[in-house]
Amino acid sequence: MTPLLPKRMIEVEIDGTPVRVFEGQTLLDACRKVGVDTPTLCYGDTLEPKNACRVCVVEVEGARVLAPSCSRKAEAGMKVRTDSDRVRHSRRMVMELLTSSVDLSTTPDAAGYAERYDARPDRYGPAAAPNPDRDRLRAGHHVEPDGDTAATVASALKDDNELYVRDYGKCILCYKCVDACGSQHQNTFAISIAGRGFDARISTEHAIELPESACVYCGNCIQVCPTGALMFRSEHEHRAAGTWDEAAQTVTKTICPYCGVGCNVELHVQHNEIVKVTSPADHDVTRGNLCIKGRFGFQHVQRR
Amino acid sequence: MDLTLTDAPPSEAERDAVDRVLGPPASGWDGGARDSTVDSRIAHGGHHARGRRHELLPALWAVQERAGFISPGALGYICRRLTVPPAEAYGVATFYALLSCEPRPPRVVHVCEDLACRCAGSQDLIAQLEEQVGPEGTLTADGAATWFRSPCLGQCDRAPAAMLTVAGDPATEDVLAPTSAGAVLAVLRGGRAPAPPGVAIPQQGDPSLRLLRRVGIVDPASLDDYRAAGGYQALRNAVSLGPEGVVREVKDARLMGRGGAAFPTGVKWEAVARQSARPHYLICNADESEPGTFKDRAIIEGDPYALVEAMTIAGYATGSEHGFIYLRGEYPAAHHALHHAIAEARSRGLLGADVMGEGFAFDLEIRKGAGAYICGEETAIFNSIEGLRGEPRNKPPFPVTHGVFAKPTAINNVETLVNVLEILSRGGPGYAETGTEASTGTKLFCLSGHVERPGTYEVPFGATLRDLLDLAGGVAGGRPLQTILLGGAAGGFVRPDELDLPLTMEGARAANATLGSGVIMAFDDTVDLPRLLMRIAAFFRSESCGQCVPCRVGTVRQQEAVARLLSGRTRGGVDGELALIAELGQVMRDASICGLGQTASSAIESAITRLGVFSGGAR
Ligand SMILES: Cc1cc2nc3c(=O)[nH]c(=O)nc-3n(C[C@H](O)[C@H](O)[C@H](O)COP(=O)(O)O)c2cc1C
Ligand code: SF4
């Protein structure tokens, strides 16, 4: 932990409005401070920004390229445009590229962003047939496309354990699950990015099934996943049956009953059934993290 | 960290290959035999082993070379030795085209399908392989060999090119260039590779040569010959000037980086030298994977001591005691020459703890790339050396403060470094007398495609495109010139009526072009330009690291759009496709993380806007 030194304030300009932020804060922080709503997908407030999706880009006066607001630190005197033609173009294209290649049906903000920036993902053509071999694709090689269909990352659901399912056809490769499983949160390192380019994917070693891997089912990857690619089995089954009803759910904050750490848990309850468990991301001890017991060990309070 | 490893054991050969790189395991904890006297209750591994993470890529290479692919048992053993989680090691191994985690036969031929080789009939060659062996990846009848398509192998001056790798002990790698379908089939059947072609440059013996003057003339293996030809005088001069003096000369020379970005070298060195954080590192970028580029190979194969000496000077000036040469994996002859030169220099006290008895330390290490164009990007090199996936980092922070191992790092191209020898023998101002005001010195250009005498050429900055084309004997067979690709796949096409373009940084910029890595690839009137564009689009799609959306998906959509222009089945007509390509180009330029995405559309867009390639409609 860095020592608590008094921090300097610096001034930047967001769309002509001056705003003072602490040194070390990002342009996204500055945008939020002046109430400029900025789209984000790969950014997560408990993890180091990976700045991979680029939907949050802004135009910094004098810079050759746009800057990812989620990670670019504010510097005194920066003049930032968040709604210039270039910014709108990039945001629209990022949403088109993602929507045309990834199933964003369970990414909460995606449809809104796409509409806001007038994305037209269908202009790339109908979706290509899924590639059954995505887990084994060789770096640097691909089959030449004919352009009649648009390639996607669709792949078979990975349903290999009792607790959660992985649908990487919904994955935007935000790296958050990898960072959460690795050095930033869980230190288990069960998953990584494998392959390269469009064929990159989240994978265990040799794509072995989760029960054979190092995974300890803490579910911290599910907590940070912004797309629903990682999903509680209970949620997945409800959705498949058409019975998932967020409007009917209540969220109860309580304390995990298992050990003395006392992690906060949020029980998502639908019709008297716990359908998933999250943990408050803004809690300074747990930062959204739990272990397998707090995350999945709720069967004893209900009969399933 | 607790590693969870699968039960698959490594084979004896795999274990031996890894142990030769990492040394034998110290105890049962890191994969050795259990021994109750050392293994008792003390855990080994931990910090010490994790500090060796940077040996991951060399260890993966060792297995690849011995066994032909990296099995789960071998990967697990490497992970145990280095305390690397297997998922991460798998992520690293699957990043590189020359490493395979899927079973592969021992003999593999990588056949170049890139731009220059197309001019030399590689498409026919590949068609014959497809007919006689089967599509890429098909095993030969005896199951012992296969072939794959490859991006540019950096042998465009002797196209068409292929590279044969044979796993074993020792493993061998041989470049076949120029080659033919018959020759490739022969090595696939188990034949030996023909002797490699010697180093030759078209201007050999020309007294005006500077950087290339020894290439092809002085024995690249002999340190004595190098010294007799003026070698190591520059280092003596450097030592008498002192580190700041060297930086001053380089600044006075106004040397600009030759790796593509044209950054002033003296400024970079000064910034690194001034950092208080220690240690400092020096890296030579010899990844040279831009299609059409092979100049650095000419230097390393033909004059390896020059690079060793230049790096020693750079290390001295920047206060770096350790230098890495990140050499692309497809350059076996260069690797061999450099390896030998480093060993010789070390044995004569020209590298090591007390260089030339002058009281400073400097040593060099070669790191072998594994088939990834992106690993020429400077921050991707850092990650690759550290044993991570070769993904570019976000900038800032910049390499001069946070480079490899998060330490101050000077990274330069091979050609940039070798220029320093000239600067120290002529003096900075004397060096700057050559060339133009803004582009000083001489420049290497890689001429290939349809030219009479392809090869690496050296001219003072200021020569025109026409001068270079004339030097190379003009268009092969005297055919009409259709276009020139200037600067590589990340550069752009120019028209035959633009040959008076002065080849300087400022001249290129004014003409809205780039010299890039010095590629000048000529295409005559027979070339099917749309097919070339398809190949360029495929190159970027294959080489994108996949980190950011604009490049990861944009390169795919760009390729699909070009494919539709080829098939004629356009969406929204030709104009619609051209507009789409422009829109994709804009987001890749504006919002990609690194230079790969930022330039992934430049050649294609230049063909559209400058050559009007589809103005007559789709094909
Ligand atoms: C995708 C990509 C590939 C690159 N490949 C190389 C390369 O192979 N060799 C090289 O010297 N520079 C390459 N560069 C440029 C380097 O990032 C860097 O600018 C250069 O090594 C700095 O050295 P210099 O100042 O001596 O030119 C590449 C850049 C990008 C974006
Ligand atoms: S559940 Fe926990 S251990 Fe398993 S992959 Fe997710 S973060 Fe890693």
Ligand code: SF4
């Ligand atoms: S699975 Fe989820 S968290 Fe992981 S990279 Fe994909 S979208 Fe991000």
Ligand code: SF4
């Ligand atoms: S621009 Fe392309 S190569 Fe560069 S970081 Fe992004 S995805 Fe990787």
Ligand code: FES
């Ligand atoms: S939210 Fe900033 S790059 Fe993804």
Ligand code: FES
């Ligand atoms: S070696 Fe084939 S194009 Fe360069």
